[in-house]
Amino acid sequence: MxxxxxxxxxxxxxxxxxxxxxxxxxxxxxxxxxxxxxxxxxxxxxxxxxxxxxxxxxxxxxxxxxxxxxxxxxxxxxxxxxxxxxxxxxxxxxxxxxxxxxxxxxxxxxxxxxxxxxxxxxxxxxxxxxxxxxxxxxxxxxxxxxxxxxxxxxxxxxxxxxxxxxxxxxxxxxxxxxxxxxxxxxxxxxxxxxxxxxxxxxxxxxxxxxxNHEDREGRRFRLKSILKHALADGGTVLIPAFSIGRTQELLYELEGLIHQFGSQPVAPELPWRDLEVVVDSPLAADFTRIYRDLKPFWDNEALSLVAKGRHPLSFEQLTVIDSHQDHLNAVEYLARSHRPCVVLAGSGMCAGGRVVNYLKALLGDTRNDVLFVGYQAAGTPGRDILSYGPKGGWVELDGERYTIQAGVHQVGGYSxxxxxxxxxxxxxxxxxxxxxxxxxxxxxxxxxxxxxxxxxxxxxxxxxxxx
CATH class of the missing domain: 3.60.15.10 (Ribonuclease Z/Hydroxyacylglutathione hydrolase-like)
Structure with missing residues (x-):
């Protein structure tokens, strides 16, 4: 049997x-x-x-x-x-x-x-x-x-x-x-x-x-378009990212966009080569390091970039936030500044982790945008933001309701x-x-x-x- x-x-x-x-x-x-x-x-x-x-x-x-x-x-x-x-x-x-x-x-x-x-x-x-x-x-x-x-x-x-x-x-x-x-x-x-x-x-x-997902070029074009649109008014693009897999793939794509469009503007008076990308997740940072150490398991395309001197997971525009105090400082700074920035923070479904503090601080401002790149399970704050954000609704975070004024986007191809x-x-x-x-x-x-x-x-x- x-x-x-x-x-x-x-x-x-x-x-x-x-x-x-x-x-x-x-x-x-x-x-x-x-x-x-x-x-x-x-x-x-x-x-x-x-x-x-x-x-x-x-x-x-x-x-x-x-x-x-x-x-x-x-x-x-x-x-x-x-x-x-x-x-x-x-x-x-x-x-x-x-x-x-x-x-x-x-x-x-x-x-x-x-x-x-x-x-x-x-x-x-x-x-x-x-x-x-x-x-x-x-x-x-x-x-x-x-x-x-x-x-x-x-x-x-x-x-x-x-x-x-x-x-x-x-x-x-x-x-x-x-x-x-x-x-x-x-x-x-x-x-x-x-x-x-x-x-x-x-x-x-x-x-x-x-x-079905968008094809590779389609989703890359959508990612570029969303970033340009979202950053035009000096806000933050917040990407709730899963620590393993999604974060590393997004960094790979962002490095590619920065390399390809370097001197072209991603926002007024901001060329792609000066766009700051922040990873605010100790776990995601750890796994990005592990991914770098496991290069023998990368595909041929990624290995060819390394051979050309590129660093898809450790480029110069990348900032990694480790300590909790630095995290709190970053949330406060981005909430009051008008500096365009892309932040990848865990967890991917917004059910915990550092992304929650960013959401609390940024959801109420129309300058900011939330970009989802992965599946959002029923009953998670991520699913609620995705469902109700475009309707001007609200989401509950740590027992409190937060109105969603920020833009909400999804690129399914990065699942x-x-x-x-x-x-x-x-x-x-x-x-x-x-x-x-x-x-x-x-x-x-x-x-x-x-x-x-x-x-x-x-x-x-x-x-x-x-x-």
Whole structure:
């Protein structure tokens, strides 16, 4: 018997956690693919401790496989260990470097500020990590059943992977693929996704199953146009940015615009080469440094820029704010100044982090603009700003209402997630269509739209799990 069960990301886009189980009864063995945090108000969650608890049996779980290190895919790992999981944690080589960093930040927010306890936990995590190169099979277990896994580049963030599983139980073998989060085509820094050669069953994300992104040149042109329009009156462009992936891609694109249009004006009396770009997020700054250290995993385009002496993630117009006092000073200065500036601040969905202080100070001024470049989950302030900002509405931040006078924009092409056409391309690129496709990690409308697309490819059984 080979079973797939889902413990998150079935009625929303967060909390990814999937279980592959082989055998039955006392002969049962399995793995988890991701163990992520629920965010916003998805899946009927209210942010209580019960959302974090591991509410399913784990005695038969032999290993955890991490597709990538975003918090909605790894945030419940501390709770998994607390529940008694003592197996290895398989992931790509870049993810093995980044996972302790992201969990350290999560521990500071949700667990403890005690440095000794944090270091003890991080040492435990590091001792469990088994970094795997892409495209290499790894035996996970071989007892009553056997399971081998292989990681392939997913193009979502640096180190992201989709997981191929060769499972054999009771003499029956299957190739089961878990997509994790797939990346959009032609993303900066990242290599494009290649479809698996085979998948008898496929579990695939559907975040943007109902829409396509702008192409690379289109979104770059839109980014340039929005910045010129927004900065014309001397305001701040605030970009709520996810620390891993989105921030680095945006810096890459901004460096490209500054390099290409250097002497041309981005605002009155301000050439592109003098535009200040601020990263105000210690975590984003840490991961930008890690991205720089992981150049061997960059795509050929990015490596060619480095060979020409360019520095896509550390250009001279870039300022990184570290200390909390410097952050407060920057918020105050930008709120009263008329100096055009671009600020990237975490968190990406405006549910916490330094971006909240910027929003409180800047939302009420028409000179300022908020630019969203990623998915905003239901129940987050980011979704509310995106929904109500163009209507002159308000958003609640830390229990207070703030009127939205600032401009609100969205450039969907910079989402780290694959668009509908990318998802269809991923599936249609498999030599023989999977006999079963399970749609997870998406809103209902996205799943329904993607289901119709997949149905048009053939007679595959398409399942939308409800739990």
């Amino acid at each position: 080979i079973e797939i069960n889902h413990h998150g990301a079935t009625t929303g886009v967060t909390g990814s956690c999937h279980e592959l189980t082989l055998g039955s009864g006392t002969d049962k063995s399995g793995i988890l693919i991701d163990c992520g945090l629920f965010q916003g108000q998805e899946e009927g969650r209210d942010g209580s401790a019960s959302d974090l608890a591991i509410g399913f049996p784990i005695g038969h779980i032999k290993a955890l496989v991490v597709t990538h290190v975003h918090i909605d895919h790894v945030g419940r790992i501390p709770y998994l260990l607390a529940a008694g999981f003592d197996g290895p944690i398989y992931c790509s080589q870049p993810s093995a470097i980044m996972l302790p960093e992201i969990l350290e930040d999560a521990l500071k927010i949700g667990f403890t500020r005690d440095r000794r306890l944090i270091e003890k936990f991080l040492d435990l995590i590091r001792s469990r990590l088994v970094p795997l190169p892409y495209n290499q099979w790894q035996r996970v277990f071989s007892d009553h059943s056997s399971l081998d896994i292989r990681l392939q580049s997913a193009g979502h963030i640096l180190g992201s992977a989709y997981i191929e599983c060769d499972a054999v139980s009771d003499g029956v073998g299957e190739r089961i693929v878990f997509s994790g989060d797939l990346g959009a085509s032609h993303s900066p820094l990242l290599r494009d996704v290649v479809s698996p050669e085979r998948a008898d069953r496929l579990v695939i994300e559907s975040t943007y199953g109902d829409k 780290a997630h694959a668009g509908q056409s990318d998802l269809v391309r991923f599936v249609s690129g498999i030599d023989v269509l999977p006999r079963e496709i399970r749609l997870v990690h998406g809103d209902t409308s996205a799943k329904q739209a993607l289901r119709k697309c997949f149905q048009s490819l053939g007679s595959t059984d398409i399942i939308i799990p409800e739990h």
